[in-house]
Amino acid sequence: MNKRDVQLILKQLKIRPKKSLGQNFLIDNNIAKKIIKESELSDNDVILEIGPGLGVLTELLVEKVNKIYAVDIEPKFCKYLSKRFANYNNIEIIKGDILKIQIPRSNKVVANIPYSITGPILEKVFFKSNPPQGIITIERNIANRIFSERNYKTFSRITVSFNSFMQPVSNYSILRNSFYPLPKIDLSLIKVMPKEHIHQFLMNPENIDYYLKFIAGIMPYKNKNLANALELYLKRDKTEILQILSNNNFENIKLFSLRIEDFIELSKIFLNYEKLNKDK
Numbered sequence: 001m002n003k004r005d006v007q008l009i010l011k012q013l014k015i016r017p018k019k020s021l022g023q024n025f026l027i028d029n030n031i032a033k034k035i036i037k038e039s040e041l042s043d044n045d046v047i048l049e050i051g052p053g054l055g056v057l058t059e060l061l062v063e064k065v066n067k068i069y070a071v072d073i074e075p076k077f078c079k080y081l082s083k084r085f086a087n088y089n090n091i092e093i094i095k096g097d098i099l100k101i102q103i104p105r106s107n108k109v110v111a112n113i114p115y116s117i118t119g120p121i122l123e124k125v126f127f128k129s130n131p132p133q134g135i136i137t138i139e140r141n142i143a144n145r146i147f148s149e150r151n152y153k154t155f156s157r158i159t160v161s162f163n164s165f166m167q168p169v170s171n172y173s174i175l176r177n178s179f180y181p182l183p184k185i186d187l188s189l190i191k192v193m194p195k196e197h198i199h200q201f202l203m204n205p206e207n208i209d210y211y212l213k214f215i216a217g218i219m220p221y222k223n224k225n226l227a228n229a230l231e232l233y234l235k236r237d238k239t240e241i242l243q244i245l246s247n248n249n250f251e252n253i254k255l256f257s258l259r260i261e262d263f264i265e266l267s268k269i270f271l272n273y274e275k276l277n278k279d280k
Helices: 004-014 028-040 073-083 117-126 140-146 157-165 206-220 224-235 238-247 260-279
Strands: 046-050 065-072 093-095 106-113 133-140 166-174 187-192
Touching: 004 073, 028 106, 028 133, 028 166, 028 187, 046 117, 065 073, 065 260, 073 093, 106 224, 117 133, 117 157, 133 140, 140 157, 140 166, 140 187, 157 166, 157 206, 157 260, 206 260, 224 238, 238 260
Parallel strands: 046 065, 046 106, 065 093, 106 133
Antiparallel strands: 133 187, 166 187
């Protein structure tokens, strides 16, 4: 499907692409084939496609996999896709907001993620005890943060949270003119796999909620020593924090020097600390 094809179908559907929903349509067949190749599809795969739009990827997926759940917020796209793939019994078109619906279980996510809600989508889809594999197109800045665990400039909240659940595999730059309308941001195609061993602490949804809030709370202070960052976030006495760190064999080093496993252990320690203080 090229630019002219997309423009014609959008005109027929009386749809203007909405920037707020990240509606940019893939018009480069080489990129579409690259996504499918990276997905390493089999006839056992159950695919979640987020924002299928006009079905550029869907038409390549439907011939190769056991099941596709295609979720789109735009009713006109859902109606169009239902007609287009009416002869296939392995695809379910779901009209809804991916952030609000209960998403079906899948072993792979293959999608051009709506750029305006990338962070929340990543959290909902991948930040859990049994996440799927992902082959997704996202904003390049976010991709670089995911893949830059040891780079201070790009080390961020999403670096820590994403790498706690997923293992980044590959990161390819994509030209903006591969999409219509032309996005205002640079894009990357990334492939990510579930970590072989996710920390036991992150097997519990309540612990995950605390962990993500903990990371969000301390990462604005990534250039500070650990005790200072925790003091600013927890609003607790620094002497007490230093004692807790010492008791658990943590040195008072710069926050960005910590490993992913250290962040998880710290959240576990301070969750227990808060529970004990709450009971007093």
